[in-house]
Amino acid sequence: MTNGYRDLSFWWDSLPDELRYSDRPALSGQLTADVAIVGAGYSGLWTAYYLLKHQPDLKVVVVDAHVAGFGASGRNGGWCSALFPASIDSVAARSSREQALALHAHMADAVDEVGRFLATHNLDADFAKGGNLTLVRSAAQAERAAHELDTADDFGLAPQHTRSLDATQARERINATEVSGAVFTPDCAAINPAKLVRELAMVVEQLGGIICEHSRALDIKPGAVEGEGFTVRAPIVLRTTEGYTPSLRSFKRQLAPVYSLVTATEPIPDAMWDEIGLADRETFSDYRRLIIYGQRTADNRIVFGGRGAPYHFGSRIAPEFDRDNATFAEIERSLVELFPVLQRTKITHRWGGPLGVPRDWFASVSLDPTTGLGTTGGYVGDGVGASNLGGRTLADLVLNRSTPRTQLPWVHHASPMWEPEPLRWLGVNAGLAAMTTADRIEARTGKQARRARFASRFTGH
Secondary structure, eight states: OTTTTGGGOHHHHTSOHHHHOOOOOOOOEEEEOSEEEEOOSHHHHHHHHHHHHHOTTOOEEEEOSSOTTOSGGGTSOOEEEOOOSSOHHHHHHHSOHHHHHHHHHHHHHHHHHHHHHHHHTTOOSOOBOOOEEEEEOSHHHHHHHHHHHHHHHHTTOTTTTOEEEEHHHHHHHBOOTTOOEEEEESOEEEOOHHHHHHHHHHHHHHTTOEEEOSOOEEEEETTEEEETTEEEEOSEEEEOOGGGGGGSGGGTTTSEEEEEEEEEEOOOOHHHHHHHBOTTOOEEEESOSSOEEEEEOTTSOEEEEEEOOOOOGGGOOOGGGGOOHHHHHHHHHHHHHHOGGGTTOOEEEEEEEEEEEOTTSOOEEEEETTTTEEEEEOOTTOHHHHHHHHHHHHHHHHTTOOOGGGGSTTBTOOOOOOOOTTHHHHHHHHHHHHHHHHHHHHHHHOSOOGGGGGGHHHHOO
8 A cells, every 4th residue: 555554544644754664674584483373463573572472582583464453453443351252150160260261360450561561662653541431321232231241240359350330420521422321441552453463573672573564474384484486484473363264275264354443523612521520531332232332532532433333254364344334334323323523524534444253252372382283362353452461471382381371261262263155145234134134123122132142142241
């Protein structure tokens, strides 16, 4: 892209030139390394960062088909959160109460670790830890909020990590329509994700890491990354490709690429912010089935996105899928419904991209010592914080370091493969349609929509 990838997202458009442009060469021929990493997004770069911090003499090579931060790392909604795609009671059911709580504690710490990284290296990624507000806007949503609060209380997470706000308390923070309450967690920061990933790439190089952009991997095998015109040979090969995983020959059904689309408003004047709130740059959502997410940016815009774009047959990924007019129209309608004062506010940016969804909605990190193959991912859109923990943990596994992180219940978890087509296409899109219909029914009746239950695993928390 001759414009320095400005069109990828508002975040990329906002980057200073020194972060947007790079002259990292494409890889050709044969190269050897101690560790080869496929994917220069958060997961790959955090892994490289912690490997080099612990063992500076390692030769770590990161290859990417495009540029560092091209994928979800530079296009997401800008939440650095402690969210894990599976609920804490689901994690406990697969492991134990103690392990589920340990994972939650490490996820919460990952938010702070990102802040510590920025402070340590004197970097600015518009990091503001204002917490997250999940709004209650109907009787059906109130039931889901009550369940979340009961679960948090049962696990001893209330009120430190999760607490209820009544209508008055919620509106003091965010003056959205039809708000009867909210659930607040402090474990979330708003961030400019493209700044973070591009700055992280520069730090990895300062530590001695090698990043090869415009170097498309075609497959990963024990001991080698096979690419277009190159091969990287290494005893350790790590896959950190998230939503782009099906583009690798041996991993077609590992993750399903589901698209999330995002918009950004023009800068909003102070008088309007006085009405809206979000004085601490809290991130926000509500308890609808097909999730939405928003934040107040450092330059006083609202970035607001949601799910709902169709899954494409065969896990296809293409630039034209990044934009879907019908989904954008629904996202923008939802934004104005929440904040009618924005009715005449201009939308300046529209973008999107694929995120990686495992079949059982359970993120994982693993390394097979017999083959040297490892991975972290499957974050289902909650990867800004989770990828930091994943990268730290994967580095521990590579270096054979036994740490509390390597004992967490997502380590060495193996998700089942997605169904072959056309079952995958039918199932994912049926789930998306069911969620959309359920939200409309609940908005109209205020009652829980039964049809959504079978499909929730495809589309949200």
